[in-house]
Amino acid sequence: MPVMGRAPPDRSASVTPESAAAELVIQSLAIVREREKGDALRAIIRSEDVTNALIFCNSKRDVDGLHRSLKRHKLSVAALHGDMPQPARLEVLETFKRGDVTLLVASDVAARGLDLPRVSHVFNYDVPI
Numbered sequence: 001m002p003v004m005g006r007a008p009p010d011r012s013a014s015v016t017p018e019s020a021a022a023e024l025v026i027q028s029l030a031i032v033r034e035r036e037k038g039d040a041l042r043a044i045i046r047s048e049d050v051t052n053a054l055i056f057c058n059s060k061r062d063v064d065g066l067h068r069s070l071k072r073h074k075l076s077v078a079a080l081h082g083d084m085p086q087p088a089r090l091e092v093l094e095t096f097k098r099g100d101v102t103l104l105v106a107s108d109v110a111a112r113g114l115d116l117p118r119v120s121h122v123f124n125y126d127v128p129i
Contacts, residue, residue, distance in 0.1 A: 038069050041125060045075065045103070051120035052096065055105045058126040066125060067105045080106040 032040045060081040067079035078101040
């Protein structure tokens, strides 16, 4: 929290407002036990009108595990993380952009700077570090 004080008489002070989500963005929080995260995510995906979604995990291992789990549950999913060769990453992104897969599970590091114009949902599967 910023500490506010008096500005010297010959200087002006301003406080930057807290950032907020865009007006069209609806944010939700689901608090579940660690072992229930997969079930909760699948339930949300199935109950919401998910056209396509980014699902962020904190590590490559988590991306791979969640990817396998969602695939096992017959969801249209691809994985993206920093240990993938660049051509493979580009191909995964293209399949997601074309709509060949609905869900993209990505490590937060690998997903930095992605240019995806239309994404209906974004999930933070792990609390961002």
